[in-house]
Each structure stands twice: as C-alpha cells, then as structure tokens.
Amino acid sequence: QLDTDRFVATMEEQAAIGATPDDGLHRLALTDADKEIRDWFVDQLTDLNLTVRIDEFGNIFGRRQGTNPDANPVLIGSHLDSQPNGGIYDGQLGVVTALEFLRTLEDEGIETRRPIEIVNWTNEEGSRFQPAMQGSGVWAGAHALEAEYQKTDRAGTAVREELERIGYLGESPAEPTEPYDSYLELHIEQGPRLERAGANVGIVTGIVGFTWGEVTFTGEADHSGPTPMDHRRDALVAAADFITAVRRLPGTLGEATVGTVGAVDVSPNSINVIPNEVTVTWDVRDGDDAVVEQAAQRARQEAAAAATREGVEYEVSDRMRAPSISFADRTVSAVTAAADEMADCRAIELESGAGHDATHLTSVCDTGMVFAVSEDGKSHSPAEYTSWDDCCQAATVFANAALQLATE
Amino acid sequence: QLDTDRFVATMEEQAAIGATPDDGLHRLALTDADKEIRDWFVDQLTDLNLTVRIDEFGNIFGRRQGTNPDANPVLIGSHLDSQPNGGIYDGQLGVVTALEFLRTLEDEGIETRRPIEIVNWTNEEGSRFQPAMQGSGVWAGAHALEAEYQKTDRAGTAVREELERIGYLGESPAEPTEPYDSYLELHIEQGPRLERAGANVGIVTGIVGFTWGEVTFTGEADHSGPTPMDHRRDALVAAADFITAVRRLPGTLGEATVGTVGAVDVSPNSINVIPNEVTVTWDVRDGDDAVVEQAAQRARQEAAAAATREGVEYEVSDRMRAPSISFADRTVSAVTAAADEMADCRAIELESGAGHDATHLTSVCDTGMVFAVSEDGKSHSPAEYTSWDDCCQAATVFANAALQLATE
Numbered sequence A, B: 001q002l003d004t005d006r007f008v009a010t011m012e013e014q015a016a017i018g019a020t021p022d023d024g025l026h027r028l029a030l031t032d033a034d035k036e037i038r039d040w041f042v043d044q045l046t047d048l049n050l051t052v053r054i055d056e057f058g059n060i061f062g063r064r065q066g067t068n069p070d071a072n073p074v075l076i077g078s079h080l081d082s083q084p085n086g087g088i089y090d091g092q093l094g095v096v097t098a099l100e101f102l103r104t105l106e107d108e109g110i111e112t113r114r115p116i117e118i119v120n121w122t123n124e125e126g127s128r129f130q131p132a133m134q135g136s137g138v139w140a141g142a143h144a145l146e147a148e149y150q151k152t153d154r155a156g157t158a159v160r161e162e163l164e165r166i167g168y169l170g171e172s173p174a175e176p177t178e179p180y181d182s183y184l185e186l187h188i189e190q191g192p193r194l195e196r197a198g199a200n201v202g203i204v205t206g207i208v209g210f211t212w213g214e215v216t217f218t219g220e221a222d223h224s225g226p227t228p229m230d231h232r233r234d235a236l237v238a239a240a241d242f243i244t245a246v247r248r249l250p251g252t253l254g255e256a257t258v259g260t261v262g263a264v265d266v267s268p269n270s271i272n273v274i275p276n277e278v279t280v281t282w283d284v285r286d287g288d289d290a291v292v293e294q295a296a297q298r299a300r301q302e303a304a305a306a307a308t309r310e311g312v313e314y315e316v317s318d319r320m321r322a323p324s325i326s327f328a329d330r331t332v333s334a335v336t337a338a339a340d341e342m343a344d345c346r347a348i349e350l351e352s353g354a355g356h357d358a359t360h361l362t363s364v365c366d367t368g369m370v371f372a373v374s375e376d377g378k379s380h381s382p383a384e385y386t387s388w389d390d391c392c393q394a395a396t397v398f399a400n401a402a403l404q405l406a407t408e
C-alpha cells in the first residue's frame, strides 16, 4: 500500500522542474532542466540511503541491498526527460512510482531476498538526440557507447559534450556488470486503447517495432517573384509531397500501422524565397516487423518519387530501427497476478505503441511493464492526463509485481 | 562615365558587412549588421558633404543642393538590407550606383538644376518583418507609421524597438516634406527574362501585383506511436496539403502567375510528436490585379479545404497586398533615351516580377527603374550574380537618366 499523499506530492515536485506556463513539462535530455531533475533524483536516492552509481552514459542507479546479496537484482525505473512542451506523466510517473515503492519498503521495514535497483535512463524521448531509448540501448548493448556519444542535436552539440557539461558523465561502465533477474517499468499508455476498453491498468505483453528516418531535399534558393514556375527546384514542395505520402502509408500497409512526420526544418525560411533545403523526419510503427521493414523501404521510395517530381536532390538517413518485442511470460504473469489481487482494478493485456526503455532490457533479463490509462490517449503534450486515482492503482499493481519478483 | 574600379571596390566594401561563408549576404532589416551598414552609408554621405537626414522610420536621406534650390528634387536609391543568406547585389547595387553617380558629379564638378537626394529605405526585403518595402510604404503614405512600428518578427520583437536599439529612430517626418520631381532606382532583375532575351539592361515599365499571407493550422499534439490514425488532428498534414495547393495555383490562374510557400514553422517540431501548430506563408503574384485578387481568395479556400480534410482549425491573415503598377512615361522615356545613347548596351523593356520601393514612389512622383541582368535569374541566394561589366552598363544608363531628370 503506497502513501498516496506523498506520491502526489513527489509527482508535483518533479513536475515543477522545467514546468511550462500551460502546466506541461519542457525538460529535454541533457539540458539544464535535465541536470536539475537529475540532481533532485540523486538527492532522493541519497535520502533513502541507496548506493548511487552513475554510468558513462549518464544513467543513474540507486541500489538497495537484498537479504541475499548474491541473488540477481531486480531493476525498476523509467526516465525523467521530456518532450518539448510535453506532459508531466510520461516516464516521470514510472520513476516516481519506483521511488515510492522503495520508500514504502523502507517505511514498513520490508526486506527482499534480491537486491533492488532503481534507474533513471538517459534520453528516452529521442527528441533532442536520436535514437530514443538511447541510455538503455547503450547499457543493454544495442548501441556502441562511442557512436552514441557522438550523436548531435540540431545545433550540432554532441551527447558526450552535454553529459560532461551537466556533470553526468559517470565512471561506472554503461553495461550490466552482473546478471539481472528482471526489469519492471510503469508508464502511461499514451494511447486511447485502455480507455476505449473501459480499463485503467494495462498488462503490457510487448512493444511494436519502428523505423525512424530523415530526408533532406535540396533544390535551389531563388526569388519567389520573378522566378517562373518552370524555372524552380523547390525543396519544400517535394517535402510536402513526402509528408502527404507518409500520411497515406499506414492505410496501404497494416491495419494498425501508424505513420507521422513530426519535424521539419526549412532553409532559408523566408516568405519570398523558394526554399533550397528542407529536412523532414518520418516515424512509422507496426507490431509486425515485416510491415516495418516494408515501411522503411516505402519511405525511401516516396522520398525518391517526391524528389524526382520536383527535380530536386535528396538524401535519406536512418535515425532508428527498433524490432517489435515480446515480454517474458514470467514478468507478464507477475503483473497479471498483481492486478488480479486488486478487487477494483480494471486491467487488460495490450501491446505498447510507444517505445520504452523496456525494449532494450528484454535482451538482458525478464522484462515487464504496467500501463496507467491516459485520458483521451493524449501524450507528448501538456494535455497528457491520468487521474491520481488511476496513477495509484497502476502504481500499486507495479509495486506488488516488483515485490513478487524481488522475493521469488 | 563612372569610375569602374571605385564602383567595384565600394560594392565589395558593402558586401563585407554581414558576409556569409559562401560569399552571400545575411543582413536582415534592423539587426546589428543592418546598423553597421547604415553607419557605413552615413559615413559615405558625410564624406560627400551631403546633408544627412534620418526619418522616423529609419529611412536615410542625403541631399545634394541644385543650382535652383526651389526646384523639386530627384530622389535616387534603393535598400541595403538583405534576405537570410541572400546575395550581395539585390538592392545594394542600386544604393552603390546612386552613390557612385553622386561621387562622379562631385569629381567632375557637375552641377544640376534640381537638388538630388539619395536614399536607403528601411526593410525592403520583408523577410524579418512584413510587409516588404515597408520604409518606402510608410514614407509614401501607403501604410500608417504607428501600425508599422508595431509589426513584429517571429521572436515577437517590434520594428520600433529595433529602430531605437540600433539608433535609427530618426526625427525627420517619415513623409515627403516637399514635392518631389521623380524617383529613379536601379536593381538587379532577379529573374531570367533579360538573359533569355540576350539583353543585359532592362527598361522597367511597371511591377506585378501580389498577395502575401499566412495560415496557422491548429490540431492536437499527441504521441506518434500509440495514437491511431483515426484519432489524429495533424496540423502538418494540413499544411502539406496547403503547400501542394499553392504549387498548383499558378497553372489554374494566369500564364505568368507564380505561387510560393517560403516559410514554415512547426510546433513542437519533434520526430515523435504529432504537430499541433504549423504556420505557413503564401506569396502569389501576377501582372493582372484581378488574378491577384482571385489568388488571395483561392489561398483562403485552399486553407479552409486543407483544414477540413484533416479536421484541424485554421486562421488566415494577410501579410501584404500590392497592386500592380505602371511607371510614368516621362521616367521610362528618360531610361530608354539613356540606353539608346549607349552603343553597346542591349536593353529591352520588361515588367518586374519582384516588388521594389519604386512601387510606393509612384504615388509621390514620376518613377522609373533600370534593371541589370541576373545570371540564370538567381536571386535571394548566394548564387545571385551579375558581372561587373553588366553592373556598370546598367549603372551608366541609370546615371545618364538621372542626370537628365535632374537637369530638365
């Protein structure tokens, strides 16, 4: 049983760091706001007398010893970074839940056989730096440390430089230094399926696969007035064509496929100049890896077709590729059992449409997730909302499942 | 006969202020670089012993007395501001030509019956602040001073604030304080027509009309992964639709109509967030005002249709409306006569597809323009190019026409 008041107070405390005027959260990875929330997080861990460890990629761990120090530990947590003008629950709710779970164990003097580690992963969001789930990806061995250090944001600033600047380039190796028993993460659903089904808690069975990429169209800057239509190579017209094509893609692939262009950069971006360079992103997802593979190819074909139609050049680059994954029966069962125990909890199974750090953890140990319902499915927006009641129900399922894993 | 070496040296001198690494020019209106070029310009006027006057909208005038001080003056000049990463000729060539003309009069001890005034107009480009030709528009009475003071750039900074900051909020009234005889402006063509016709100098007969506007589409930010395609209101998809429609507009209106979307702003502009707010501009031009009026209506209809298709909100605002104009016979004839006098000058008549400060001057006095050929029609780009030979030929036509107007 968690302390609801402290839970809500802690959520509000974290939401104040990087708060926006419309009650959203703007706490991009490795910015000053991220440094501030990390300092806050380390303080919470220290107050709990946990052993704090920061790895070479800025992932922050806090360890609570078990009665059998040789037993493989259970890892719990999520991420504290946010989208630009995002919501206050995404990731943050998972970290606060893990923290409250440890605080409750402490309050009630509960000891567990296995050690328990709480973690805050670096750059889960993937907005400022791609790929998303970067810290967990490096730690689990999906990405090479050196390559990820060199990823840059739009201003050309590199991850390593920023880790150093904010003081979170740690010394502990960014990899599992011992075998882990299991990983459990709570997150908001970020989609409308739980709500549509009348449920408030999700037992997550796996995560869809996705392809992220970027196309740069290069035409020629020229004057919008005296330049005849047949004398133009307009990079923005090609980009518009591509955006429309990505919007049409899902309907031609799978039933549940989604496709989005989220970011556009136009140069020189002046009302009376034909744009010469436009960069657009793509993000296409599906539970079936074959569909995702097809989508990645189609994105390339659509970029080529748009460039040809407008007579401009183009260059495509991959930003991320994540295979769909399934969670282990053991961890899914632990979540199911915890939900079953709670009389008033309305839980269903579902697959996640968002990527999570849990994706990468599946290669390290048994992994599971609990979802809290999202009002109207809204996320990556200040409109993101889950009632405190629903947060607490999901958190209680999480706590009981984590306790079970740490005990068995 | 102008001093070619000094002419080229002066062009190079001005091009150094706000130079870009690719030999372009980045000197947006009322920025620090604009302050620097203004200071330089005032120095040149002072060296020529001209009477310098700065008006309430930052337009800079220098007056050379005539033998009959009561005769109505001839006004000559253009603008020193540039597009973002634009070229070094656009506008600048016109100011330097006017300067060299006055220097030559001085060198050769030529007196004119009419006073001659040289001018550098504020914010001709219209990139940072709309409308374009803002300083000449205020001075000629097309726009109200107070309304233009309050126009803001994308960062919300107002014109008046910037004029004050860079020290060019002058005291002289921003209006003609006496009757003017005529206005003459040299400019690069910025289009491919002179070159296509084998000419190097243009006798400009008038300027096309245009409509500028802005549409803001407002949908809902949401997560690109778990949000089903039927649960989206994507502002960027609507904007892409609009961009494509503006590209198609010209073909359905007039033969020479041009239509461009030059600028796009996307919020929150993150790879995995459905965009909730996207602003796009339009710029449509034609020599026939009825076609321009139709284009402005069509832009609104296309915005509405795009918004409806995607289920988003939209808001349209006008940024500028310029009627097509014809220059007075007297000034056009002065340019024609000057071109005819030069044996090796290949001049033809044409209408300008770009807006110019001359547009507004037609309401004040007889107005004319001389064009210098643009290589491959390129402009608003570092690729903008006119050979020094072609610059000098056009400048000589300008000088002789101006001398004629100042004498008669």
Ligand SMILES: NC(=O)NCCC(=O)O
Pocket: A090, A124, A125, A126, A132, A133, A190, A353, A354, A355, A356, B223, B225, B272
């Ligand atoms: N959960 C979440 O928002 N993760 C960011 C990566 C993604 O876009 O799925």
Ligand SMILES: NC(=O)NCCC(=O)O
Pocket: A223, A225, A272, B090, B124, B125, B126, B132, B133, B190, B353, B354, B355, B356
């Ligand atoms: N000449 C020129 O580039 N003027 C700027 C206004 C326009 O776009 O026509």
